Amino acid sequence: MPGANSVTSNQETLHKDLEEVVRKYARTTFLRPIADHTREAFAQAEEFIRKFYEARNADPATGCGETSAIGRGAPETAPVAVILDSGCGTGESTIHIARRFPGIPVIGIDKSCARLNKAGNPSQTAGEDVPANAFWIRAELLDFWRLALDYVKAGKWTIPYHAVYYPNPWPKQSEATRRFHMHPIFPTLLALGETIELRTNWEIYAREFAEAARIVYDERAVAGMTIKCESFDPEKPETAFERKYKEARQKLWRAFIKT
């Protein structure tokens, strides 16, 4: 992990090309072939989710209560609730989120094997068991998100909360199109979750993310979204990076997108 230095950038405000790039990608579909290893990881996540609901016999549409959606007259194919923790790193946040939403499976996703190997170790759980609804997979987010969106569109999954905590900020202006919100994947990311929470130690990243969401919705003539961007001070850090930033007294930012 890099030290807890503040982000340094040759960019002092929102990227000058933000609007143009985001609008362009809002009109296109990201078509890069999906890697086999992420298809396999997706299948593992899907199996975990299925078994979780079978074991819990919970209401798969809300993740809570004992009443079956089918019993209430809902279609047999009612979507199951799934929470994503994208770029979970060492997986600490996955445990916090899983405790916050005990009735819903929480999938922590990261491409780093070294970081994922630390997921669920006793220092993260404070001696308690790993929550039964937490699961980690190694996968490429740009591929996982597209597979997940197929499930959302097919009415198989609903994603009430999607954590995107401290993604790599790519602060150099010349690398801006590697930021999730200036990448062709962004409309997919937006379409996935009912609530997306982005956390970052770079104010410009949070403001760009929120503005990019506004631009996509405007381009697609979608109304009624709530888009918020604010600084915050977490009482208890929920990720390894958050702890480092807090200890270094850096100001933290978050953007909320609610559909």
Ligand SMILES: C[S@@+](CC[C@H](N)C(=O)[O-])C[C@H]1O[C@@H](n2cnc3c(N)ncnc32)[C@H](O)[C@@H]1O
């Ligand atoms: C700055 S770290 C933050 C990790 C964790 N969220 C935290 O706050 O401690 C960003 C993480 O995103 C992961 N990541 C970045 N791009 C990714 C991608 N395209 N697919 C999967 N993981 C990715 C990296 O491996 C890394 O663990």
